[in-house]
Amino acid sequence: SDILESRQASTLASGYNGGYYYDCSQQGQATYTNGPGGTYYVSSSGNSQFICGKGWNPGSSSRIINYNGSYTFTDNSYLTIWGWTRSPIVEYYVVESYDSSTSPAAQKKGTVYCDGADYDILQATRVNQPSPDGLQTFQQYWSVRKPPRSPGGAISGSVDLGCHTKAWRSIGMSVGSQQLFQIVATSVYYSSGHAQITIS
Numbered sequence: 001s002d003i004l005e006s007r008q009a010s011t012l013a014s015g016y017n018g019g020y021y022y023d024c025s026q027q028g029q030a031t032y033t034n035g036p037g038g039t040y041y042v043s044s045s046g047n048s049q050f051i052c053g054k055g056w057n058p059g060s061s062s063r064i065i066n067y068n069g070s071y072t073f074t075d076n077s078y079l080t081i082w083g084w085t086r087s088p089i090v091e092y093y094v095v096e097s098y099d100s101s102t103s104p105a106a107q108k109k110g111t112v113y114c115d116g117a118d119y120d121i122l123q124a125t126r127v128n129q130p131s132p133d134g135l136q137t138f139q140q141y142w143s144v145r146k147p148p149r150s151p152g153g154a155i156s157g158s159v160d161l162g163c164h165t166k167a168w169r170s171i172g173m174s175v176g177s178q179q180l181f182q183i184v185a186t187s188v189y190y191s192s193g194h195a196q197i198t199i200s
Contacts, residue, residue: 014181020199021057023183026050030188038199039069046192051082051185054199059083059182061165061175066200067096067184068156073193074099077151081159082185085176089131089138092168092175094119094159097149106142112167115158119143123173132180141173 014023017034024032028048033041040054056063071079081094106122113119122142128135143164149155161182165175186195 016057017054020054021181021183022052022054023181023185024050024052026052028190035196035198039196041194041196042186043194044073044188044192046190049189051187053082053183053185053197055081055083055181055183055185057181058179059085060161060179061085062162063182065159065161065184066157067159067197068154069195069197070153071097071151071155071186071193071195071197072153073186073188073191073195074151075191076189077191077193078185078187079149079151079155079195079197080185080187081161081182082187083182084132084180086133086178086180087176089133089136090141090175091126091131091138092141092164094143094145094161094164095148096145096157096159097151097155098144099151106140109171109173110167111146112143112164114143114163114167115160118146119164120146121167121171121173139173141168141175143167 012025018037030044030048030050032052079097106124110121124140184199
């Protein structure tokens with residue numbers, strides 16, 4: 001879906017704050033603010049597309065990620081773990097809350113039970129798309145929670161990333177050997193709302 005293009009030709013802010021790494025790319029006028037520690041705030045009146053959040057750099061394929069806060073975006077939005085690896089370049093998502101469908105080019109490869117829920121596993125090939133190493137062709141892996149955690153208010157959860165990477169690997173979807181950044185991201189395509197998320 002178009003939501004996946006939110007980092008193309010966009011302004012990018014990244015760095016470290018409160019002991020965590022943050023990354024935010026957007027087109028339009030979303031407002032992103034770092035809070036104390038693992039907290040961030042992002043809001044939009046519906047005139048922007050963006051993917052922004054806080055996490056770790058480098059990431060870890062075995063990290064247990066906890067998040068809580070409020071999330072009022074409903075249309076065309078994800079609350080997702082988002083990360084990258086190198087050797088090979090892989091972009092991955094563990095989607096916790098969503099309204100929009102996943103990429104129509106993504107192929108369902110299986111299911112996995114992690115953290116008390118079933119997740120659909122999907123894979124897509126992204127051709128000549130933005131990556132941490134410029135325009136590249138790379139694999140994109142997805143775990144999509146079924147059913148999603150409901151948006152519209154308070155939200156919390158825990159993601160055992162090791163459960164997902166093990167499941168991906170078992171069906172030939174191995175992440176790269178070099179971990180790049182890994183964040184709990186709010187990804188929105190021209191929808192209004194706000195999110196306040198704290199990670200640990």
